[in-house]
Amino acid sequence: MSGGNALYHDIILEHYEYPRNKGLLKDPDATSRGDNPSCGDDLFVSVRVRGDKCPEIGWDGHACAIGEASASMMAQAVEGNGAGEARRWITTVRGMLTGKRDGAESGAQAELGDLEALEGIRNYPVRIKCALLAWEALDEALSIAEGKHHG
Amino acid sequence: MVDAVESTIRQDSLAPVGEPLDVDAIRRDFPILAQEINGRPLIYLDNAGTSQKPRQVIQALVEYYERDNSNIHRANHTLGARATEKYEAARARAAAFINAPDTREIVFTRNTTESINLVAYAWGVANVRKGDEIILTQMEHHSNLVPWQRLCELKGAHLKFVPLTPTHKFDVAAFKALLTEKTRLVAVTHMSNVLGTIAPIAEICRLAHDAGAIVVVDGAQSTPHLPVDVRALGCDFFAFSAHKMLGPTGVGVLWGKLDLLEAMPPFLSGGSMIGQVQWQRSTWAPVPLKFEAGTPNVGDVIAFTAALDYLSALGMKNVRAHERDLTEYALHVLKEDHPDLLMYGPPDLDVRGGVVSFNMAEFHPHPHDVGQLLDDHGVAVRAGQHCCGPLHLALGAPASTRASFYVYNTRADVEALSAGLTQVKKVFNTIRAPRSR
Numbered sequence: 011m012s013g014g015n016a017l018y019h020d021i022i023l024e025h026y027e028y029p030r031n032k033g034l035l036k037d038p039d040a041t042s043r044g045d046n047p048s049c050g051d052d053l054f055v056s057v058r059v060r061g062d063k064c065p066e067i068g069w070d071g072h073a074c075a076i077g078e079a080s081a082s083m084m085a086q087a088v089e090g091n092g093a094g095e096a097r098r099w100i101t102t103v104r105g106m107l108t109g110k111r112d113g114a115e116s117g118a119q120a121e122l123g124d125l126e127a128l129e130g131i132r133n134y135p136v137r138i139k140c141a142l143l144a145w146e147a148l149d150e151a152l153s154i155a156e157g158k159h160h161g
Numbered sequence: 162m163v164d165a166v167e168s169t170i171r172q173d174s175l176a177p178v179g180e181p182l183d184v185d186a187i188r189r190d191f192p193i194l195a196q197e198i199n200g201r202p203l204i205y206l207d208n209a210g211t212s213q214k215p216r217q218v219i220q221a222l223v224e225y226y227e228r229d230n231s232n233i234h235r236a237n238h239t240l241g242a243r244a245t246e247k248y249e250a251a252r253a254r255a256a257a258f259i260n261a262p263d264t265r266e267i268v269f270t271r272n273t274t275e276s277i278n279l280v281a282y283a284w285g286v287a288n289v290r291k292g293d294e295i296i297l298t299q300m301e302h303h304s305n306l307v308p309w310q311r312l313c314e315l316k317g318a319h320l321k322f323v324p325l326t327p328t329h330k331f332d333v334a335a336f337k338a339l340l341t342e343k344t345r346l347v348a349v350t351h352m353s354n355v356l357g358t359i360a361p362i363a364e365i366c367r368l369a370h371d372a373g374a375i376v377v378v379d380g381a382q383s384t385p386h387l388p389v390d391v392r393a394l395g396c397d398f399f400a401f402s403a404h405k406m407l408g409p410t411g412v413g414v415l416w417g418k419l420d421l422l423e424a425m426p427p428f429l430s431g432g433s434m435i436g437q438v439q440w441q442r443s444t445w446a447p448v449p450l451k452f453e454a455g456t457p458n459v460g461d462v463i464a465f466t467a468a469l470d471y472l473s474a475l476g477m478k479n480v481r482a483h484e485r486d487l488t489e490y491a492l493h494v495l496k497e498d499h500p501d502l503l504m505y506g507p508p509d510l511d512v513r514g515g516v517v518s519f520n521m522a523e524f525h526p527h528p529h530d531v532g533q534l535l536d537d538h539g540v541a542v543r544a545g546q547h548c549c550g551p552l553h554l555a556l557g558a559p560a561s562t563r564a565s566f567y568v569y570n571t572r573a574d575v576e577a578l579s580a581g582l583t584q585v586k587k588v589f590n591t592i593r594a595p596r597s598r
Binding site: 015017018023047048049050051052072073074075076077134137140 | 524526527528529530533534537544545546548550553558559560588589
């Protein structure tokens with residue numbers, strides 16, 4: 011914990027400073043945008059859903075530390091584990107942040123890992139949308155990409 | 162420039178001009194300030210968002226609901242008469258505050274946004290034609306931008322924007338170049354809620370009128386902080402909100418020249434705003450009731466009188482001087498303590514109100530993170546685009562952090578802000594080495 015603020019966990023600050031998978035994929039199946047116009051946050055998430063490392067994820071853009079760290083953790087958690095698993099992560103994180111379901115009890119994943127650091131954001135309602143920005147964009151990108159292959 | 166600002170100053174204040182504000186006494190009138198946030202004294206620096214309310218205003222609300230509450234302009238019982246009298250007294254008080262020539266020129270709305278929409282829909286729809294041009298500035302709040310976009314869509318008119326000078330002042334030369342015989346209306350903020358820039362309204366009005374255009378002034382930020390005299394400004398419409406100037410939320414004012422208001426069709430229609438109602442058609446009540454459809458926000462309008470009295474007792478010239486001093490101090494202290502800060506707004510304090518917006522170097526950390534961490538230290542600022550998306554595009558900034566001052570702020574508040582920023586930097590520098598990538 012840094013500076014006494016539950017929001018700015020060391021893990022969040024570390025992901026913000028050293029983001030994983032930052033930079034969009036060269037040949038993505040889909041790219042989606044997540045933006046909070048009133049804050050000036052603007053993130054893009056690109057995915058490829060074929061191949062061994064499915065889904066492959068790249069993200070880019072500009073957001074607050076919470077938004078960018080969440081995007082980085084998201085990429086770390088879901089890349090290469092299959093699109094179905096990525097969907098389960100989206101549900102888990104959404105539930106954890108909106109307080110409908112405790113992340114630790116969701117059962118879908120044995121280990122939250124770094125994502126546990128996002129749990130405290132639940133207590134800062136105005137920041138929840140920052141943390142969800144990348145996840146909502148991933149959800150949309152996966153839907154577009156899957157639609158392409160099925161359609 | 163100094164002349165343009167000074168010419169708007171009116172000598173109707175009860176307070177001796179040039180007296181420093183007794184901030185300790187003022188602070189005792191604001192119960193909300195006497196609290197701790199996260200274990201620290203509250204330092205409220207989001208006054209451009211909304212101001213706090215003195216107990217005189219809170220008490221006026223209590224008295225109204227405990228003693229006078231009634232609908233107005235129709236009940237013929239004693240409470241109805243009392244409420245109507247106080248509501249109309251508030252109209253006269255608002256007229257005096259901005260030196261309006263006629264009390265009938267004051268229309269009560271919900272907020273500045275509604276006041277501007279009233280002009281856009283009532284005056285704009287009737288008077289703006291296809292191919293006409295409307296001139297705005299790059300520093301308009303969405304409330305003085307989006308209604309004009311909608312009017313342009315409706316009528317096939319076009320928007321043009323006065324750019325900022327390199328020091329974020331209103332660019333008079335660029336404005337002159339944009340004015341043409343097609344210019345129908347100029348809508349401009351008196352004071353920017355992000356930059357603090359004070360526009361030379363009197364000069365803008367002279368130029369616009371020479372070109373045959375009318376001028377709508379967004380006074381949401383100026384009226385709480387500067388002496389405002391609509392006659393000296395020379396504008397055609399002037400809009401402001403009570404909640405940014407010690408008054409309750411839910412009350413806006415539109416001042417308009419009587420002949421314009423009288424010639425305009427209504428905006429909203431229904432009860433109160435009518436003359437004769439028949440099955441197929443109706444006639445309208447005289448100005449200003451023509452523009453006040455339905456039961457208005459009686460209690461809050463009446464309590465707004467107490468806010469105007471409070472400000473007049475301080476003296477608006479003294480309010481301006483106090484905030485000018487705080488702004489000067491803030492610009493100095495922030496530059497001294499944080500030389501890498503990106504600061505917006507004119508350095509020239511003659512054309513700068515009490516708003517200080519900034520970014521940390523290279524926009525890191527993001528204003529949201531800055532605002533969040535300042536809140537840990539009890540310092541309340543605003544972070545984001547402040548309803549000025551296009552302005553932030555023009556500034557090349559995704560967002561900004563904004564501190565804005567009012568009568569109860571002190572130099573110690575500025576120091577707390579600066580110390581808070583040092584803490585923000587500390588949090589973002591205590592990052593351990595990268596782990597596995």
